[in-house]
Amino acid sequence: QVQLVQSGAEVKKPGASVKVSCKASGYIFTRYDLNWVRQAPGQGLDWMGWMNPDSGNTGYAQKFQGRVTMTKDVSVNTAYLELSSLTYEDTAVYYCAREWPYMDVWGQGTTVTVSS
Amino acid sequence: QSVLTQPPSVSGAPGQRVTISCSGSSSNIGADYDVHWYQQLPGTAPKLLIYGNINRPSGVPDRFSGSISGSSASLAITGLQAEDEADYYCQSYDTKLSGMLFGGGTKLTVL
Numbered sequence: 125q126v127q128l129v130q131s132g133a134e135v136k137k138p139g140a141s142v143k144v145s146c147k148a149s150g151y152i153f154t155r156y157d158l159n160w161v162r163q164a165p166g167q168g169l170d171w172m173g174w175m176n177p178d179s180g181n182t183g184y185a186q187k188f189q190g191r192v193t194m195t196k197d198v199s200v201n202t203a204y205l206e207l208s209s210l211t212y213e214d215t216a217v218y219y220c221a222r223e224w225p226y227m228d229v230w231g232q233g234t235t236v237t238v239s240s
Numbered sequence: 241q242s243v244l245t246q247p248p249s250v251s252g253a254p255g256q257r258v259t260i261s262c263s264g265s266s267s268n269i270g271a272d273y274d275v276h277w278y279q280q281l282p283g284t285a286p287k288l289l290i291y292g293n294i295n296r297p298s299g300v301p302d303r304f305s306g307s308i309s310g311s312s313a314s315l316a317i318t319g320l321q322a323e324d325e326a327d328y329y330c331q332s333y334d335t336k337l338s339g340m341l342f343g344g345g346t347k348l349t350v351l
Binding site: 159161168169170171173174183184185186219221225226227228230231232233 | 274276278280285286287288291292297327329331337338339340341342343344345
């Protein structure tokens with residue numbers, strides 16, 4: 125079945141970077157854009173950006189530009205989100221979601237905790 | 241601060257009907273960009289509930305329906321059930337932001 129499986133929880137120190145992976149299965153990876161969405165504890169959904177796994181083209185939300193990088197490795201059907209210069213406010217669950225053009229399939233989420 | 245405005249909470253008794261509004265502007269819903277709705281049960285990832293303003297994915301009960309008028313959209317849930325207790329989010333595209341955006345979310349409580 126169509127599935128997105130994300131990497132495990134991460135704990136990072138302020139100022140560090142984190143890289144989260146999202147492995148796709150059950151469909152042709154390059155045919156659908158992938159979005160990243162995060163959710164801080166007790167808060168709503170916050171869209172971070174999108175990537176086209178075929179071309180590698182990306183679009184980032186203004187608030188994350190300069191700190192976020194979305195990449196892919198087509199050989200393993202996997203997308204990556206890297207966020208740098210982490211602060212405590214980056215503590216959140218990070219989700220990848222397939223876009224068609226609505227987000228019809230979601231990963232299970234990856235918890236990133238920023239703590240000293 | 242979301243540019244799609246939802247009520248923070250709504251509630252209803254089992255069997256009743258509730259609606260959740262999503263108010264946008266001329267740069268998103270009012271610009272004819274589609275609205276999609278997601279349901280997030282506690283501790284789980286969001287799930288697509290309504291797409292393209294009014295369409296239900298396979299497996300979503302017909303108790304859930306979407307509508308749109310001008311720069312606003314609404315989600316209606318009829319025949320409320322205990323398992324409908326969740327957070328609900330609307331989502332669209334915004335030309336000023338050049339990207340997707342979500343409403344702030346609405347917590348549905350089944351009394």
